[in-house]
Amino acid sequence: MTSSPFDAWITNDDEVTSLLSQEWQRQTTTLQLIASENFASPAVLAATGSILTNKYAEGYPGRRYYGGNQVVDEVEDLARRRLTALFGADHANVQPHSGANANVAVYQALLEPGDTILAMRLDQGGHLTHGSPASITSKWWNFVSYGVTPRSDDPENPGEMIDFDNVRELALEHRPKMILAGATAYSRLIDPAPFREIADEIGALLMFDSAHVAGLIAGGSHPNPVPYADVVAFTTHKTLRGPRGGAILCREEYAKKIDSAVFPGQQGGPLEHAIAAKAVSFKEAALPSFATYTEQIVANAKAFGAALAKEGFRNVSGGTENHMVLLDLREFDEELTGKLAQEVLDRAGITTNRNTIPDDPRSPFVTSGLRVGSAAQTTAGMKEGEFETIATLMSRALRHRDDDAIVTEVRADVAAMCATFNPYANFTKQ
Numbered sequence: 184m185t186s187s188p189f190d191a192w193i194t195n196d197d198e199v200t201s202l203l204s205q206e207w208q209r210q211t212t213t214l215q216l217i218a219s220e221n222f223a224s225p226a227v228l229a230a231t232g233s234i235l236t237n238k239y240a241e242g243y244p245g246r247r248y249y250g251g252n253q254v255v256d257e258v259e260d261l262a263r264r265r266l267t268a269l270f271g272a273d274h275a276n277v278q279p280h281s282g283a284n285a286n287v288a289v290y291q292a293l294l295e296p297g298d299t300i301l302a303m304r305l306d307q308g309g310h311l312t313h314g315s316p317a318s319i320t321s322k323w324w325n326f327v328s329y330g331v332t333p334r335s336d337d338p339e340n341p342g343e344m345i346d347f348d349n350v351r352e353l354a355l356e357h358r359p360k361m362i363l364a365g366a367t368a369y370s371r372l373i374d375p376a377p378f379r380e381i382a383d384e385i386g387a388l389l390m391f392d393s394a395h396v397a398g399l400i401a402g403g404s405h406p407n408p409v410p411y412a413d414v415v416a417f418t419t420h421k422t423l424r425g426p427r428g429g430a431i432l433c434r435e436e437y438a439k440k441i442d443s444a445v446f447p448g449q450q451g452g453p454l455e456h457a458i459a460a461k462a463v464s465f466k467e468a469a470l471p472s473f474a475t476y477t478e479q480i481v482a483n484a485k486a487f488g489a490a491l492a493k494e495g496f497r498n499v500s501g502g503t504e505n506h507m508v509l510l511d512l513r514e515f516d517e518e519l520t521g522k523l524a525q526e527v528l529d530r531a532g533i534t535t536n537r538n539t540i541p542d543d544p545r546s547p548f549v550t551s552g553l554r555v556g557s558a559a560q561t562t563a564g565m566k567e568g569e570f571e572t573i574a575t576l577m578s579r580a581l582r583h584r585d586d587d588a589i590v591t592e593v594r595a596d597v598a599a600m601c602a603t604f605n606p607y608a609n610f611t612k613q
């Protein structure tokens with residue numbers, strides 16, 4: 184089995200080395216189409232695996248609770264400076280361990296328990312931390328949810344897009360203290376301006392959860408919410424292509440509250456190795472080549488959605504303007520659930536995730552939808568033509584899911600594509 188070039192130094196643990204090799208093999212011989220995943224650069228991986236993992240640094244640069252943080256302070260300051268410059272923000276907090284932590288820290292910083300937040304419905308694209316009954320967020324805060332417009336057969340106006348009349352009506356009725364824009368399964372551009380107008384009309388705070396599209400914003404392919412929102416929270420590992428983690432941007436007036444909510448409010452010692460890797464990724468995202476990359480992500484997703492539609496998969500909302508396509512599988516095959524499609528595609532070497540679609544009659548564990556994304560394979564160098572090929576491979580595997588020989592043939596075609604588009608052959612030293 185081929186080893187990953189990044190774990191060659193693990194010499195004393197055969198079991199972990201073997202598992203890392205297996206995962207290297209999986210990531211480089213199968214297609215990674217989960218919309219929230221990406222391939223971080225070798226420099227990001229190296230910083231994540233660096234000596235900074237040894238250091239405790241509770242507090243913030245210049246105000247730590249432990250000695251020996253002279254270098255760590257510079258690392259975290261560098262990350263904060265690069266991030267504020269990238270998005271034009273007043274203040275950055277780069278310590279959140281994840282997007283979920285970042286979101287909860289924002290609520291904790293700016294709201295009182297029991298305050299109302301107006302956010303997107305989970306079954307129409309919102310995230311667990313936007314008030315899922317299973318999330319601590321719904322126990323501490325009162326969520327009211329807006330949705331998408333009804334589906335229509337008019338190709339000019341297909342529906343299933345954020346219903347701003349509904350946002351405004353609910354805002355006027357419930358007077359939330361915060362309006363939350365942002366989604367986890369929504370393929371359209373989210374314009375921050377109408378959200379700001381509605382927030383201003385009722386005197387609410389505006390938070391933008393840009394986890395999925397942070398990279399598209401950094402690359403200039405989507406509008407920057409920073410001038411509109413009081414606070415922007417996101418993950419660093421999706422389209423932004425950094426290490427796994429979270430970050431928060433805010434206006435200066437909220438900086439102290441946000442910092443206190445992250446530490447000591449939510450977390451203990453920050454992961455300075457991850458923060459160094461975040462700094463590396465923020466530098467990469469500021470390069471002109473990153474703007475070209477995000478343009479290609481969107482072009483690839485559009486081509487992918489159109490090719491999937493030709494194969495009979497309905498695109499929810501009629502298409503995409505970001506890195507993801509949300510598929511309604513029912514018109515392709517009424518019997519095919521999201522769960523089954525994900526399992527069949529796994530056998531064919533195509534990694535996806537099942538997802539609920541608006542008004543899904545099936546449970547969130549089964550679903551009638553499948554979410555696919557273009558960010559990772561775009562990093563690997565694929566363009567529109569390759570995504571069109573992937574659409575035909577997906578269709579073939581799903582139509583012939585009971586024929587092992589055909590699924591195996593698709594897997595071989597996938598492996599051949601992956602051999603040509605190795606994500607780690609594509610990076611150049613920058």
Ligand code: DSN
Pocket residue numbers: 218219282310367368
């Ligand atoms: N789990 C992420 C996603 O896949 O969208 C959200 O946190």
